[in-house]
Amino acid sequence: MTAVATSVLRDSSIITWRNLLNIRRIPDLLLGATVQPIMFVLLFAYVFAGSLGGAAYREFLIGGIFAQTVAFNAAFTTMGLANDLHKGIIDRFRSLPISRLAVILGRTTSDLAVNAITLVVMSLTGLLVGWRIHSGFASAAAGYLMLLLFAFAMSWVGALVGLLCRTVEVAQSAGLIWLFPLTFISSAFVPTGNMPGVLKVAAEWNPVTAVADASRELFANTVPATFPPPGGWPGEHSVLYAVLSSVAIIAVFAPLTVVRYRRVARR
Amino acid sequence: MSALAVEAEGLVKTFGSTQALDGIDLQIPQGTVLGLLGPNGAGKTTAVRILSTLLRPDAGWARVAGMDVLTDPHGVRGKIGLSGQYAAVDANLTGFENLYMISRLYGMPRSRARARARALITRFRLDEAAERTAKTYSGGMRRRLDLAGALVANPQVVMLDEPTTGLDPRGRLDTWEVISELVADGAGVLLTTQYLEEADQLADTIAVIDRGRVIARGTSDQLKAQVGGERLEMVLDHAADLPEVAVVLAEIGSGQPTLDAQSRRISIVVDGGAKSLIEALRRLDLQSIPVQDVGLHRPTLDDVFLKLTGHAAESGATP
Numbered sequence: 001m002t003a004v005a006t007s008v009l010r011d012s013s014i015i016t017w018r019n020l021l022n023i024r025r026i027p028d029l030l031l032g033a034t035v036q037p038i039m040f041v042l043l044f045a046y047v048f049a050g051s052l053g054g055a056a057y058r059e060f061l062i063g064g065i066f067a068q069t070v071a072f073n074a075a076f077t078t079m080g081l082a083n084d085l086h087k088g089i090i091d092r093f094r095s096l097p098i099s100r101l102a103v104i105l106g107r108t109t110s111d112l113a114v115n116a117i118t119l120v121v122m123s124l125t126g127l128l129v130g131w132r133i134h135s136g137f138a139s140a141a142a143g144y145l146m147l148l149l150f151a152f153a154m155s156w157v158g159a160l161v162g163l164l165c166r167t168v169e170v171a172q173s174a175g176l177i178w179l180f181p182l183t184f185i186s187s188a189f190v191p192t193g194n195m196p197g198v199l200k201v202a203a204e205w206n207p208v209t210a211v212a213d214a215s216r217e218l219f220a221n222t223v224p225a226t227f228p229p230p231g232g233w234p235g236e237h238s239v240l241y242a243v244l245s246s247v248a249i250i251a252v253f254a255p256l257t258v259v260r261y262r263r264v265a266r267r
Numbered sequence: 268m269s270a271l272a273v274e275a276e277g278l279v280k281t282f283g284s285t286q287a288l289d290g291i292d293l294q295i296p297q298g299t300v301l302g303l304l305g306p307n308g309a310g311k312t313t314a315v316r317i318l319s320t321l322l323r324p325d326a327g328w329a330r331v332a333g334m335d336v337l338t339d340p341h342g343v344r345g346k347i348g349l350s351g352q353y354a355a356v357d358a359n360l361t362g363f364e365n366l367y368m369i370s371r372l373y374g375m376p377r378s379r380a381r382a383r384a385r386a387l388i389t390r391f392r393l394d395e396a397a398e399r400t401a402k403t404y405s406g407g408m409r410r411r412l413d414l415a416g417a418l419v420a421n422p423q424v425v426m427l428d429e430p431t432t433g434l435d436p437r438g439r440l441d442t443w444e445v446i447s448e449l450v451a452d453g454a455g456v457l458l459t460t461q462y463l464e465e466a467d468q469l470a471d472t473i474a475v476i477d478r479g480r481v482i483a484r485g486t487s488d489q490l491k492a493q494v495g496g497e498r499l500e501m502v503l504d505h506a507a508d509l510p511e512v513a514v515v516l517a518e519i520g521s522g523q524p525t526l527d528a529q530s531r532r533i534s535i536v537v538d539g540g541a542k543s544l545i546e547a548l549r550r551l552d553l554q555s556i557p558v559q560d561v562g563l564h565r566p567t568l569d570d571v572f573l574k575l576t577g578h579a580a581e582s583g584a585t586p
Contacts, residue, residue, distance in 0.1 A: 007374075014371045018357065018364075025359040025400060088355035092416065095319050096372050097345040 008105065011098040015106025019080065020113060033076055033114050034121045037069040041122070044189060045129040052190070053224025055130055060223050062122070062131040063216035064188030067208050069122055070115050070151035071183050074158030077111045078175030081162030085264060100258050108155040115151035119144060134220035143218030146242055150211045153249035160253055163260045188212045192235070193228025204232035207245035213238035272297045272424045272455020273318060277327035280313050280479075287313040289479035290327070293457075297423070300446065300456040302470025304463065304568070310479040311459035312352060315428045318457065319349045332423045332455075345373075348417030348425045352432065354409040355416070358402035362393045362412050365401060366419065373420045387415040391445070407438030414445060425449055426457045431465060443469060463568035473568075477576045487568065494566040494574045495521075499544055500534040502560040509533060515550050519543050531559070 023029050044065070049057045081104070084090045093103045123131075133140045158175065165171035185199060186192070186208035195203055203209055213230050216223065217238055223229075234241040273295040280288040288310045295301040303311050316322040318329055320340035329336045332346035356365050366387050370380035388397045391411040396404060401412060410430065417425060427446070431439040446469055449456055460466050466473050467487045475483040475490070483490060499520060503512060506528045513533060516524045520535035520543065527533075537543035544563055551558060 011372055014368060018360065018368050021364065022357070022359045087358075088351055088353040089357060091321060091351055092349070092355040092369075093372070094321050095344060095347065095349040096369070097341055097374075098372050 004099070008099045008102050011102035012105035012109060015093075015103055016110045016113075019107060019110035023110070023114065029076075030114065030117065033069075033073055033118045036072070037065060037118060037122050038125050040068070041065055041125045041129060048189070053226060056222045056224040058130050059132070059221045060216065060227070061189065062126040062129075063219065063221055064186075064212040065126075066119065066122060066147055066215050067150070067186070067211040068183040068188045069118055070147055070211075071154050071208055072176075072179050073111060073115050073118060073151060074154040074161070075175040075179065076114055077107060077155045077158035078162035078165070078171050079168075080107055080111065081159055082165050082168050082171030082175070085163070086168045090261075090264065094261075094264075100261055101254075104156075104159050104254075104257050104261060108152060108159060111155045111158075112148060112152050115148060115155075119147060131221070135218060139218050139220070142239075143215050146214055146218065146239065146246075147211065150207065150242060150246045153207075153246040153253075156250055156253040156257055160257045160260060163257060163264055182206070183208050186212060187230060191223075191227040191230070193231055201232070204230070205234055207242065207249070210234050210238045210242040210245060214242040270297050271295065271330070271333075272299075273301070273329070273331050273457060275314075275318065275327065275329035278314065278317055278324045278329060279326040280310075280317065280322065280324050286479050288317070288324070291476065291479070291481055293318075293329075293474060293481075295424075295455045295457060297455050298450060298453045299471040300450055300458055300469050302466035302473040303457065303459040303476060304461070304466045304470075304473055304572075305459075305476040306461055309476045311461075311476060312428055313479075314476075315349070315351075315426050315457065315459060319347055319426050320344055321349075345420070346423045348420065348422035350410075350414050350417040350425075350427050350430055352428045354406075354413035356401045356404075356409055356412050359400055361398050361400055362404070362408075363388060363397045365412060366415055369416045369419045383419060387418065391415045392441075407434050407441065410434060410438060410442065411445075414442065418449070421452075422454065424455045424457070428459050429461065430458065431460070431462065439465075463572065467568055475572065475575060482575050483571070490568065490571045491566045494570045495536045496538045497536070497540060498534050498564045498566065499537045499547060500532065500562050500564055501547075501558055503531045503533065504557040504559050506531045508556045511554065512551065512556060515554075516547060519547050519550075534564075537563075 044061050045058045090103065161175055162171055165174050185203050186206045187203065188208055192200055192203040192209060213235065230238060271294055273293060275291065275293045278288050278291040291314060293301065303314060305311050313322065317324045318331055318336060320336050320343050323337065331343045334342040334346065336343050360368065363384050366384035367380050370383045375383060388394055393408065393411060396408060401409060404412065414430065431442050434442065446456060446458065458469060470487065472484065472486055473490060474481045483493065503509060509526050509528060509531065513524050513526060516533065516535045520537040522536055524533050524535035540563065544561065548558065548561065
């Protein structure tokens with residue numbers, strides 16, 4: 001059992017090395033994971049903040065954009081796997097005596113590194129528009145760890161989407177579409193309290209809401225005075241719910257992805 | 268137990284309403300090449316994908332290097348090398364990095380993986396390009412790199428799916444040379460191709476497949492013999508002589524001669540070889556019919572294919 005685990009880790013670390021080498025050779029790949037979130041911060045911070053609470057909103061916003069951005073990086077995983085599939089590289093991997101898990105774990109791990117880069121860029125942009133960490137070191141570190149855990153979980157969802165897409169073109173749009181409702185029906189940009197009935201409940205239980213609220217809590221950010229407090233059970237336990245839902249997503253999507261990986265047959 | 272590199276029986280695979288494989292049996296002894304010959308869509312790639320554990324058959328069984336592809340796919344993967352129809356190299360990695368990665372994934376420690384990658388780079392004459400990313404490679408170089416990747420672990424069984432499709436003549440010859448070396452080293456090779464010439468050159472035995480079935484098998488010579496004996500072919504000086512010559516040839520050969528007035532060409536299947544040729548020339552000489560060119564041709568695999576399937580092998584083939 002431990003021998004299997006060691007070989008999975010070893011093989012996936014080789015795949016991770018290969019993926020990171022790809023990013024180093026084609027840094028343009030990182031545009032979506034860096035420039036796009038910067039654009040979102042600036043747009044929301046200056047277009048919406050005036051109507052929604054000024055400086056307090058800008059600080060509120062960054063936690064939301066953290067959650068949104070790492071969720072959107074799932075599309076990075078989708079594209080990476082769709083490309084490998086299309087180029088026959090997955091066929092090569094599948095003909096090697098390595099664990100089925102290793103290729104995907106290698107991909108989600110290298111994308112975790114991408115997410116770390118994204119979080120650094122985001123934090124710096126946040127500091128520029130007035131976001132600050134008001135909590136202690138331990139709490140702030142917990143905030144970043146929680147964000148990375150959620151990023152890792154979303155990456156597994158992205159992996160499944162990538163393996164389900166028949167072509168790279170499909171992956172390009174399918175990889176993004178589901179992320180818009182997921183991140184907008186949440187407290188990422190506005191509080192859930194003002195949303196109508198069903199949407200409000202959906203937003204309250206959306207892991208993105210928990211991750212956004214949890215990062216605000218762990219970084220001790222201000223919330224505009226006019227915003228209603230987070231509602232529902234998840235709203236009262238956002239850190240716990242963010243961690244639990246991330247673990248649940250991995251527990252569900254990792255096996256689904258591996259099953260799908262076994263079946264991908266590019267004729 | 269057995270000296271068979273590959274042994275398969277009754278392989279069936281259906282995709283939706285397409286019957287890709289309709290009961291295929293294959294045997295490849297160690298140290299020999301089986302050429303799987305057929306047009307596009309005949310089921311060649313599906314067969315390779317099943318034997319390399321990428322795809323599960325709907326029915327039938329197969330053993331590769333003595334291991335069952337259904338019950339022990341992991342074991343099979345450790346013994347095979349696969350080079351697919353599309354060169355599966357990472358374009359953003361250098362040639363060396365590509366081979367190093369595969370060596371590592373076969374479980375070699377770092378230093379051994381580096382040595383193995385270097386040895387393969389040299390063997391496949393990629394030394395000068397070793398440190399360049401594979402996207403700068405020509406089609407032939409990419410193929411060589413992909414082939415090198417298939418050979419990293421000195422596999423007992425090598426499966427090559429149309430290894431020369433899209434290569435220039437030089438690249439094709441290179442690849443042929445490598446395949447001959449593999450066999451000399453004792454590997455069993457499954458080679459799919461739509462080039463009859465390639466199967467003729469490389470394969471010890473050939474299985475002709477069409478619409479998911481093996482429609483003929485044997486050595487290249489045996490297959491050619493199926494079409495009948497040699498063909499006597501002549502080009503005349505005057506098209507007007509054709510009917511007279513046809514009468515003469517019909518008496519010497521078997522069946523009816525085929526003739527083409529425009530090129531003044533006439534041919535017929537003969538059993539007597541050179542004797543038939545001399546006899547034909549003697550009789551035409553007696554009748555003072557001038558002949559521009561004459562020859563005896565052994566049938567090509569093209570003839571075999573046409574005879575077996577009723578359609579030409581190259582139909583639908585990519586150029």
